[in-house]
Amino acid sequence: MKILTDPKKINELLTRGVENIYPNKEFLEKELKSGRQLSLYVGYDPTAPTLHIGNGITLLKLQQFQELGHQVIFLVGNFTGMIGDPTDKLAARQQLTPEQVKKNSTLYKKQAGVILNFGGSNPALIKFNGDWWVKKSAADLLNVASHITQQRLMERDMFQERLAAGKPIYAHELLYPLLQGYDSVAMDVDGEAGGNDQTFNMLVGRDLMKQLKHKEKFVLTMKILADDSGVKMGKTEGNMIAFNDTPEDMFGKVMRWTDGMIKAGFELCTRATVPSDKDIRAEPLKFKKLLAFEITKTFLGEKAAEKGRDTFSSVIQAHEKPADIPALKPSAYDIVTVLVESKMCLSKSEARRAIEQSGVKLNDQTVSSIETKIKKGDVVQKGKRFFVKIK
Numbered sequence: 158m159k160i161l162t163d164p165k166k167i168n169e170l171l172t173r174g175v176e177n178i179y180p181n182k183e184f185l186e187k188e189l190k191s192g193r194q195l196s197l198y199v200g201y202d203p204t205a206p207t208l209h210i211g212n213g214i215t216l217l218k219l220q221q222f223q224e225l226g227h228q229v230i231f232l233v234g235n236f237t238g239m240i241g242d243p244t245d246k247l248a249a250r251q252q253l254t255p256e257q258v259k260k261n262s263t264l265y266k267k268q269a270g271v272i273l274n275f276g277g278s279n280p281a282l283i284k285f286n287g288d289w290w291v292k293k294s295a296a297d298l299l300n301v302a303s304h305i306t307q308q309r310l311m312e313r314d315m316f317q318e319r320l321a322a323g324k325p326i327y328a329h330e331l332l333y334p335l336l337q338g339y340d341s342v343a344m345d346v347d348g349e350a351g352g353n354d355q356t357f358n359m360l361v362g363r364d365l366m367k368q369l370k371h372k373e374k375f376v377l378t379m380k381i382l383a384d385d386s387g388v389k390m391g392k393t394e395g396n397m398i399a400f401n402d403t404p405e406d407m408f409g410k411v412m413r414w415t416d417g418m419i420k421a422g423f424e425l426c427t428r429a430t431v432p433s434d435k436d437i438r439a440e441p442l443k444f445k446k447l448l449a450f451e452i453t454k455t456f457l458g459e460k461a462a463e464k465g466r467d468t469f470s471s472v473i474q475a476h477e478k479p480a481d482i483p484a485l486k487p488s489a490y491d492i493v494t495v496l497v498e499s500k501m502c503l504s505k506s507e508a509r510r511a512i513e514q515s516g517v518k519l520n521d522q523t524v525s526s527i528e529t530k531i532k533k534g535d536v537v538q539k540g541k542r543f544f545v546k547i548k
Contacts, residue, residue, distance in 0.1 A: 161226055179360065206264065
């Protein structure tokens, strides 16, 4: 595979969405210009059944490396995923079973394939860290652990916060950075990329590479997409844009972002030209719609983006009903059951709240009672975007 050393493309790789590079930018730039094929990876713990837009940020960075001819690895943390990364957590995660992890990772390669090329002359590789960790003995783990101090592991911010709050830190959480860091050693890579919330874990891997492989591993950390209050977008925070969202949902979710997220959204979640602050301030709606289109196109395809845009224009902006309203035959013909079984609400309590807040309509009339009955042919609407027709 020919390695491309185009200075403009290398600069884009080194700067777009990048927060830090270890040991430094000059080191990685020199490696990229050397013409040598580099190997690098990003790890994804399968703690949810779908990838999300936060994963998409690092996948787009891997895509840039792959386009230059480098070997990229999509690492599924099927072993570390059972433990749960304690990053930013003030309490221990609930541990997953092997069955849950396996089920969650079912779609990962297919979804990652929207961004990465798993075929061709320079295919991306998919690996699972359970392939090496399940073969390790207790003696092997102790040997790896002998290369890092307890003081180093306790440097993590969330551990210090827990200590200050008198909350427990479990041994398996303390070992997590060691387990994740060893992935670099097991694959003998040149580098690793990830979100800036993974910096500590990735630098532990860098330390282990120096000691066990006598190798200078680069680490590239990406900025995190967050709202104006600093809350990052992700599954834990409940504001996730998932790879398996419908075009209408994905487009609509981006349109609900604040104007302050537009520029970061372009930079991190697309390969499109990033508009200037001046242009965004002048026409925020125009650029938010363009961002929603580019994100939906990136992760679901151009036809899906067109569908999401058209639905938004007709349903949200023009207040029309969508042309293809999904149909539902409920188990009971009351409004709460319909809202739950149509998945417009996740629970009966959420359905009741939506009704109490005047967020539900029946045949264009606001529903005022949770006792409302419905019949065949009725159209139930929640908010501006969600409709269902009763069979």
